[in-house]
Each structure stands twice: as C-alpha cells, then as structure tokens.
Amino acid sequence: MPNKVFVLGAGSTRYGRLNEGIIEIAMNASTDAIESAGIRPKDIEAGYISNVFGVSDRQVHMAPVIMSNLGIPEVPGLSIESACGSGSIMFREAFANVAAGFYDCVLATGVEKITHTGTIQSTTLFSYCSDFFYEGGNGASFPGLFASIARAYMARYKANEEDLARVAVKNHENGMLNPKSHVRKKITVDDVLQSPVVASPLKLYDCCPFSDGASAVILCSADFAKKSGRPLVEVVGSGRGASPAAVQGREDITTIPSSVAAANQAYKMAGVTPKDIDFAEVHDCFTIAEIIDIEDLGFFKKGEGAYAVREGATSRSGEIPINPSGGLKSKGHPIGATGIGQVVEVFEQFTGKADGRVIKDAELALTHNFGATGASSAVHIFKKVN
Amino acid sequence: MPNKVFVLGAGSTRYGRLNEGIIEIAMNASTDAIESAGIRPKDIEAGYISNVFGVSDRQVHMAPVIMSNLGIPEVPGLSIESACGSGSIMFREAFANVAAGFYDCVLATGVEKITHTGTIQSTTLFSYCSDFFYEGGNGASFPGLFASIARAYMARYKANEEDLARVAVKNHENGMLNPKSHVRKKITVDDVLQSPVVASPLKLYDCCPFSDGASAVILCSADFAKKSGRPLVEVVGSGRGASPAAVQGREDITTIPSSVAAANQAYKMAGVTPKDIDFAEVHDCFTIAEIIDIEDLGFFKKGEGAYAVREGATSRSGEIPINPSGGLKSKGHPIGATGIGQVVEVFEQFTGKADGRVIKDAELALTHNFGATGASSAVHIFKKVN
Numbered sequence: 001m002p003n004k005v006f007v008l009g010a011g012s013t014r015y016g017r018l019n020e021g022i023i024e025i026a027m028n029a030s031t032d033a034i035e036s037a038g039i040r041p042k043d044i045e046a047g048y049i050s051n052v053f054g055v056s057d058r059q060v061h062m063a064p065v066i067m068s069n070l071g072i073p074e075v076p077g078l079s080i081e082s083a084c085g086s087g088s089i090m091f092r093e094a095f096a097n098v099a100a101g102f103y104d105c106v107l108a109t110g111v112e113k114i115t116h117t118g119t120i121q122s123t124t125l126f127s128y129c130s131d132f133f134y135e136g137g138n139g140a141s142f143p144g145l146f147a148s149i150a151r152a153y154m155a156r157y158k159a160n161e162e163d164l165a166r167v168a169v170k171n172h173e174n175g176m177l178n179p180k181s182h183v184r185k186k187i188t189v190d191d192v193l194q195s196p197v198v199a200s201p202l203k204l205y206d207c208c209p210f211s212d213g214a215s216a217v218i219l220c221s222a223d224f225a226k227k228s229g230r231p232l233v234e235v236v237g238s239g240r241g242a243s244p245a246a247v248q249g250r251e252d253i254t255t256i257p258s259s260v261a262a263a264n265q266a267y268k269m270a271g272v273t274p275k276d277i278d279f280a281e282v283h284d285c286f287t288i289a290e291i292i293d294i295e296d297l298g299f300f301k302k303g304e305g306a307y308a309v310r311e312g313a314t315s316r317s318g319e320i321p322i323n324p325s326g327g328l329k330s331k332g333h334p335i336g337a338t339g340i341g342q343v344v345e346v347f348e349q350f351t352g353k354a355d356g357r358v359i360k361d362a363e364l365a366l367t368h369n370f371g372a373t374g375a376s377s378a379v380h381i382f383k384k385v386n
Numbered sequence: 387m388p389n390k391v392f393v394l395g396a397g398s399t400r401y402g403r404l405n406e407g408i409i410e411i412a413m414n415a416s417t418d419a420i421e422s423a424g425i426r427p428k429d430i431e432a433g434y435i436s437n438v439f440g441v442s443d444r445q446v447h448m449a450p451v452i453m454s455n456l457g458i459p460e461v462p463g464l465s466i467e468s469a470c471g472s473g474s475i476m477f478r479e480a481f482a483n484v485a486a487g488f489y490d491c492v493l494a495t496g497v498e499k500i501t502h503t504g505t506i507q508s509t510t511l512f513s514y515c516s517d518f519f520y521e522g523g524n525g526a527s528f529p530g531l532f533a534s535i536a537r538a539y540m541a542r543y544k545a546n547e548e549d550l551a552r553v554a555v556k557n558h559e560n561g562m563l564n565p566k567s568h569v570r571k572k573i574t575v576d577d578v579l580q581s582p583v584v585a586s587p588l589k590l591y592d593c594c595p596f597s598d599g600a601s602a603v604i605l606c607s608a609d610f611a612k613k614s615g616r617p618l619v620e621v622v623g624s625g626r627g628a629s630p631a632a633v634q635g636r637e638d639i640t641t642i643p644s645s646v647a648a649a650n651q652a653y654k655m656a657g658v659t660p661k662d663i664d665f666a667e668v669h670d671c672f673t674i675a676e677i678i679d680i681e682d683l684g685f686f687k688k689g690e691g692a693y694a695v696r697e698g699a700t701s702r703s704g705e706i707p708i709n710p711s712g713g714l715k716s717k718g719h720p721i722g723a724t725g726i727g728q729v730v731e732v733f734e735q736f737t738g739k740a741d742g743r744v745i746k747d748a749e750l751a752l753t754h755n756f757g758a759t760g761a762s763s764a765v766h767i768f769k770k771v772n
Contacts, residue, residue, distance in 0.1 A: 054514065055514060060514045067628055067631075068630050068761075079467040083446065100388070102482060127444075241460070244459035261462075376463070
C-alpha cells in the first residue's frame, strides 16, 4: 500500500486568450499554488510539468526554466505529455513519486499557450495528438472524430441533438459562477442548436474552446501535511488507462475503454463506488464526451447518460453534479493544464475557496481527464479532510 | 530502500538520417528490445516514451500509438520531455515506478526524428530547449553556448583546441566499432582543427550530429527477472539533478551542477565511488562537454579532464573508458533517444552483444545524459549480474 498523499495548495490563471508568454503563465499558477499551500519554493523537492505544444511558444524543456524562475534552480523537474490528458497523467506521476516515498513535497504545474497560433494552426497541431497515420493524416480532426462518436451514440441510444446541447447549457451555467472561466456566457438549448455546424451533429457550442492557461498544485506526504495545520485534500484513488490510439481500432465507439479502466483502478484503490462520489470534474471536450464519460465512470448505466442530463441529474443540485467548474466547455481547455485545473476545482471546493459555486456537503470528488479521443486517461479520487 | 530493478532487454535502430516515420522508428527499437528480453508484448504493464520534437513529424501523444502498434492498446503510457536529457530522465521515471512496485515489467523507448526538417529548422527547434527568454531568443544557439563554456574552460585550465579535438578523435575511433553509429569515420586531430568553425573554438568535428533514431529497453522487477533465466543488468544507482536553466545564471560555467548532483545521488544509492566504475557513457554533445562531464562525474579532478584525454585515460584501453559506443559525437544524437541508447550500450557490453568493442572485465558502468547546457541531468549506475 503506497504512502498517503495530500493536495496542500492549488492555483490557476484565468483560462482564455492570454497575452503573457508560456513561462509567465506557468509561473503565475505555480506561485499561486505555493502561496496557497503556505510553503516556500525551497520546500519543493521536484517539479512536474505538463504541456503539449511548448514549441508553439518557443519553449520546451520547461521544468528547469520554471524552477529557475521560482528561485530554486537546483530542483529537478521534467515535462509529461499525453495530449489533452497531459495534466492528469502528469498528476498521476507526481502522486506516484510521493506515494512511493521519493519526495515529500512536489509542484505539479500544467500549462498551455496556443491561441496565438490561430484556429487553423491550432487545429493542425491538435491533429498530431490523434493517431496521425490513420486519423489526422487523412483529414480526421477531433471535431470530426467526436462527431462520429456522437452519431454512433445517438443512433444506438436514441439520443438527440438537444441532449448534447443540454450539456453545454449546464456547463455554461456553472462556468458563469467561476471567475476564471474562458467562456462566461449563459446560453440556451436553442443557442447551441442554432450555432454554426462544426462537424455534424456537433455545433460550435458543442465544442470546448482553444484556451491558454495554467493550473498548479502542491502535493505532499502525510508528514509534510501534518506540519501545515491547513485544510487538506487527500488523494485516495488513482488509476490510468489506455485505449486503441485510433478510434477505428475500437470495437465500440460509444464507450472509452481507457476511462473505464482508469476509473475501476481508482475506485478499487479508494475502496469506494461511483455512488459514493459527491461531484466530478470530467473531460467534456465535446458535449458527447461528457455523456459518455458519466456512463464510463459508472455514474449512470450505459445509454442512460443523455437521459440523466435531460433530467437534471448532473446539474449543481442534481444527484451527481458534473463539472461544477464549468468544465472544458465553459472554463476552457488549455490542454496541458486541464487535468490539473480539475484538481484545483476539487481543492477549492473542499477548502472553502469555491465562492458562489460550492457543492454543499461534498466530501468525495472525482476527476477524469483523457487524451485525444481517450487513447489515454487518468482518474483520481479526492477526500476532504477535517 | 526501493525494490531491485533490472534491464532485461535492449534494442536500437541505427542512428543517422532515417527515412521511416517516427512511429516506425520507435517500433523498430521497441520490438528489438522485446525480442531481446524474451518476453511477449502483453507482458508489458506500462510504456514510457521520451521524445522532444514529435511535432516535427506530426505525432505527439506517442505512447498510445506505439502501444496500439505493438498490439497492446490497453497498456497505459506517457511521454517525458527534458530536452537532450529526455531519455535518461524518462528512464529514471520508469525505474522509479518499477522500484516502487507499481509495475513488474515496463517498456522504455526513446525516439527522435529531426533530420528531415533541415539544419536551420533543427537548430531553431533545438534553441527552444534553452531558456529561450535569455538564450535562444537572443540568438544564442547551443554551439554558441558551449563555445562560451569551452572558452571559459580553456582560459581557466590552460586547455587548448587540440584537447577538444582529441575527444572527437577517440569517440570516432569507438564509433567505427559500432555498426549502429551515425558518423562512422576515422578522423585525426588535424581533421578536427581544419574542419569549418561553427562557433569558435568549436569546429564542425567538435559537434555531435543531428540524428534520427530510437532506442528501447525493458525494465523489470526481481521476481520477473528471476523467471527469465537470462543474463541481467541491475540498475544499482539512480540520480537526477538540475542547474539554472540559462548558462548566465551559473556561478561557474566550467562545471554543470546538475551532473554533480545526479552523480552524487547515484553513487550514494549504489554504494560505490567513481573509482569503482569500469566504463561510462557520458553526454558529449560537444567535445568540451565530455571533458567537463568526466570531471563532474568524479573520474578526474577539476581541471584535469583535458589532460586525462591527452594521456589516453579515457580511451578503450585507458583507466576509465568513456563512450565506448562512440558517444553522441560519433554514434549520434537523436535527442529523445540518446539517454536510452546509453543504457542499450551498457546492456550490450554486459550481455556479450558488443561484438568487437567489448570493454574487458567490466562489471559496473555509468550513464550520464543531460538536457540543453545541463539544466537537467540524470545519472544511472548498472551492475553486471551472473
């Protein structure tokens, strides 16, 4: 059994179109997390960075640059990449290193800067996250791939475009309450249905935005946590999974095998079931993804996700609130940061910092973040302590 | 004390200008390593990939693509980037995960494809590995930065351009014996001195080439290793370190702090001293780097590295053979693969596969690989078992 691991502090930039350079963005979130944890930079023993397209802002090898800017150039770090799931998969490594006793206190910072490249270049770069030989190289973009997934789901489970739209409406409603959201705009089902078609059945408001931003957390051991005397969040479950890289390699495209595997591992480690989870941050890169996620994570039976959304079960006051932060859809999706941003939301919810959007009496939360069409996933479960 | 970890198999492509795509290159090394280990792909529980510029061959998020191509799409993986040190820093994570008991058998594959972008684009991309705000963005390329380091070293320790050249001559001699070397060409000190100046005092033959290539190893636990009945290599020491990202931030540019820190950790863990090491693969991206490395690693006193090379102490028959594979200088430098390539050399030396270039009676070897000008480093120590 690994050692206990805690989230001691968390910080995030606003997500959106940011003018700062990628290192400044990463620094802003990192220093917020350090301050939130009540530690000094020199308490940090290792740095974990997640990022995908540093090349587009002319900086890779970011860990040493960030550590140097924090005034701790002697602290080793590295970058982890797993497409849009980079943040959670990096979090998993940071967690594993603390759990194994290699470190007592680490910084985990996810960052992305992409909007300056423009929509066409961003879409091109993102397509390199697919199995390029089978997908991107043949013109399959992520909206197109998720449109195929949506069509298959709708056909099999009698869902409709209004069901997809309801996910967007809910997440925009939540995002309105999050001051760091990229797209803070209340929308209706009609707004979604009437927005421009991106890849039918997905319209503009079915798609998350390209965002810049960074999120950071401090992870620590039980001994380190004890000294802090602060409200704490314990990481009680961790799992990761994989699926065939190309969608065409999957037997059933209405489920994401990596999500199922990661969730099962995390539940098993935490000794809990989906029913025990009080709220979840899930990977809603497209509205259809959230519907599939909440089934794959075991919150609803296969084929009942769309119905659950329709009935309000995933709203803030529902049975299992999904994406109280606004999700990728409204909060935004700086791809290297997203998985860490989910943990920031859990930390803020559990430590009295989610002003105006608190999920009442929540004590157990889950984060779920995947790369590409779910080729890689990680799931973590968090418990409020105190 | 962590669990014991072994290298069970290793494979490498030829380094050089390769025509295959980046995934095919990675697959060739991975399948060689799997075959060398006598395992089946389904024995692999996790994949660790190191790569820096996948963007240039239009594929990031490589782990799922490689796992899918190996027929094990359900096996989770991730990519680690730490500039030219990516391979060793990825190896460190793979090692840590097996040492901590998370996995019994993992694949660690480093890969790079860059030559197709041409020299100017490659140099531009590589500059993103520096602290771009202070270095790359102001026109400082790696040859320029290492030229400054060489000037400082030569001035302080009375070394000369012939001393630098001797490193190249030795490594080309070694590389001639390695069928997978990129630059298999015997050269003389005069050839080096008369080659075109890149950034004075560094000439063309003081610089390693841009290379494509992949290297892969299988790491496993003691239990897994026992069942194999094969000759084994144990990882007995592991360390990593960091330096100020920009050279200007360092008090003394004739030493690389991250190398010193990583080596000290690795020696301590292995319970050995530099005198116990029988040969080493070190990071000779430029000839001056090797001279500084062999001092930082404790093989020679500060300021005596150039003298040691002059006296032949680092040649194949010398006191401590350095880079029997040919090193980055002759074997080549596919940046994401280099750190793993060093481990492949150790494995081949220790398991009777280094035909024609065996270091006799060697039982303890060290690998040292860094990113950029040494902002990140990792050092590992290996012991021959049987």
